[in-house]
Amino acid sequence: MAAPPPALTLPPSQFARLQPHAYLLAHLSPPASSNQPSIRANGRASSQFRPTSANTGSLTHTNGSAVVRVGDTTAVCGVRAELLPTSDIASWSVSRSGAANNAQQRQTSSNSNSNDEIDPEESQIQDFNLLVPNLSLSTGCAPGFVPGAPPSALAQSLSHQILALLHSTRLVRADDLRVWYQVPRLGETDTKGQGQGEGGMDVDDDTTTHGQGKREIKAFWALYIDIMIVSLAGNPFDAAWAAVLAALRDTKLPRAWWDVDNEMVVCSDAVAEARRLALRGLPVASSFCVFEADAAAGWRAVIVPDAEEEREIEESARKGMLRRWVLADPDGYEEGLSQERVCVVVDKVDGKTVIVKLEKNGGWAVDGRELKQLVEIAADRWEAVKEILEQC
Amino acid sequence: MVAPSATLSTLNRADGSASYQCPSTGSNILGSVNAPVELPGRRDALRPEDATIEVFVKPGTAPAGVGERYVEGILKTLLGRVILGREKGYPRRGVVITLAIIGGENVSRGDPYLILLPALLHTALLALLSASVPLSMTFSATVLAVDAAGQILREPSAEDAATAQSLHVLAFSSKGHLLLNESQGAFDLDTWEKVRQRASAICHGTQLVSADGDVAMAEDVDGRPLEGSLREMVEDQVYRDYNWQINAA
Numbered sequence: 001m002a003a004p005p006p007a008l009t010l011p012p013s014q015f016a017r018l019q020p021h022a023y024l025l026a027h028l029s030p031p032a033s034s035n036q037p038s039i040r041a042n043g044r045a046s047s048q049f050r051p052t053s054a055n056t057g058s059l060t061h062t063n064g065s066a067v068v069r070v071g072d073t074t075a076v077c078g079v080r081a082e083l084l085p086t087s088d089i090a091s092w093s094v095s096r097s098g099a100a101n102n103a104q105q106r107q108t109s110s111n112s113n114s115n116d117e118i119d120p121e122e123s124q125i126q127d128f129n130l131l132v133p134n135l136s137l138s139t140g141c142a143p144g145f146v147p148g149a150p151p152s153a154l155a156q157s158l159s160h161q162i163l164a165l166l167h168s169t170r171l172v173r174a175d176d177l178r179v180w181y182q183v184p185r186l187g188e189t190d191t192k193g194q195g196q197g198e199g200g201m202d203v204d205d206d207t208t209t210h211g212q213g214k215r216e217i218k219a220f221w222a223l224y225i226d227i228m229i230v231s232l233a234g235n236p237f238d239a240a241w242a243a244v245l246a247a248l249r250d251t252k253l254p255r256a257w258w259d260v261d262n263e264m265v266v267c268s269d270a271v272a273e274a275r276r277l278a279l280r281g282l283p284v285a286s287s288f289c290v291f292e293a294d295a296a297a298g299w300r301a302v303i304v305p306d307a308e309e310e311r312e313i314e315e316s317a318r319k320g321m322l323r324r325w326v327l328a329d330p331d332g333y334e335e336g337l338s339q340e341r342v343c344v345v346v347d348k349v350d351g352k353t354v355i356v357k358l359e360k361n362g363g364w365a366v367d368g369r370e371l372k373q374l375v376e377i378a379a380d381r382w383e384a385v386k387e388i389l390e391q392c
Numbered sequence: 393m394v395a396p397s398a399t400l401s402t403l404n405r406a407d408g409s410a411s412y413q414c415p416s417t418g419s420n421i422l423g424s425v426n427a428p429v430e431l432p433g434r435r436d437a438l439r440p441e442d443a444t445i446e447v448f449v450k451p452g453t454a455p456a457g458v459g460e461r462y463v464e465g466i467l468k469t470l471l472g473r474v475i476l477g478r479e480k481g482y483p484r485r486g487v488v489i490t491l492a493i494i495g496g497e498n499v500s501r502g503d504p505y506l507i508l509l510p511a512l513l514h515t516a517l518l519a520l521l522s523a524s525v526p527l528s529m530t531f532s533a534t535v536l537a538v539d540a541a542g543q544i545l546r547e548p549s550a551e552d553a554a555t556a557q558s559l560h561v562l563a564f565s566s567k568g569h570l571l572l573n574e575s576q577g578a579f580d581l582d583t584w585e586k587v588r589q590r591a592s593a594i595c596h597g598t599q600l601v602s603a604d605g606d607v608a609m610a611e612d613v614d615g616r617p618l619e620g621s622l623r624e625m626v627e628d629q630v631y632r633d634y635n636w637q638i639n640a641a
Contacts (some may be wrong), residue, residue: 154465360572
């Protein structure tokens, strides 16, 4: 007798490919009879991040570099510093007077930002584009991205997000990027016209520290921050930002000075003289996605409940189609199944959590109450990432 | 507070269009919508049951750069949830939205698009309505700046935004959901709660729900709620379009 035909069974990996939404839903809402906990398909709890590791200083040709791995997403970041002589800045003499004018204005805006002294010309970083981040996804990091192709819309918007975050957190101090020159006092005061025009402010600031002459900026360091996503399995922003942060912490700028005889900026090649950047704070990014149970929503007319009505339904009481889960640090599989994204960037100043960026888009599940929980999760994540970055 | 103004269906060749001016931020946006259109080279493997939404933002003087890609992404995700891309005639087709910034401050490299974002969102919405694209709900958005003293400033100019402690863009659906939040700069949750309340009041007014479930939009310090203004802009256009019929009757 022939054996009975085998029952049609599918291994879990095939079920995950055929019915991705149902697969994740079955993991998150197991039948009550099975006594299984609600867990994501990748085995994590909903607010659990992937294991993260960081490594710095691996690239020898850069001023600072880092490799950050968040689960299977890997970002490599290299920081290259180049000198930008002020004589090459077309708007240098013009912007100097302008900067002095709105110095007062800037001061009022930043004085609540506690313990660091206020730099009235912090905006030089933005004005002269001293930070140039670029993110590349064309590395064969995921099947959807063709290697060698022009930067995709995702890569461009990630580059922009990183630049905007660098500017808004004022992570890098403008003073770290300046190359000063102490004008020696030779008989009379400096007769250079440009020196007169720009001198006023610097002399006021610095006469107490050194009486022999005025200081002027001869060059800036421009930092080229290149990020390669070597492997992409969801959540590229968190990994990329952590890599930028680790690389900037690792960055050392050589001692540079103005050589009067050659009229150029020269650098010392002694490693001992190089100095690290003094960064402001440690903003850490945490991303979330919202997975909704309602897979069929698109197939029939959408009836969106009123926000007021919806708020009255407690999360635990949500049943069936209305249920949803906020998943921390989504992997590629989960990102493909959710539309709503939340990104929280937090820093801690004296134990107090400060939000530096809060983004949510693509849905209506997350509102005040949910955001509050997410900020708490992000604050815990901050501690974890801080530890990882300090160890490397 | 000067209310924003808009004209619908200004362009003849597009399926729908809108021109929108916001006096307080100084932005002036022209938007056009073509839908549904056949898209060349569309890959059916990508969600064949849904419409593809494409958003293009053209800055006034420069070619589009990474900042525009970013804001296009924001608009695309938000509109993707609002447009009913699975209605008859839309799946596998495209909804193409083009927004040209024709006035106001320029956005320089690395600057956030936050000040312009509400105007872009409103223009896109009005253009979509003008093209009769099916939507699950409408929305309204506003931008708020919080200065160092904790004062909330509505629709700041570029200079105010540069000195502000934090900037927030919030969009609310017509049903009161928080659809979009983009905040940057240092702040804490209490500040955000205040900002959210104020933004909700600007967009919806302080809502008074009467016994029969009707929602009345009350006016307060912020003048007319934005939701109402947008509604009126569309109503005016409809009235103008059907003038011949109304007068004939």
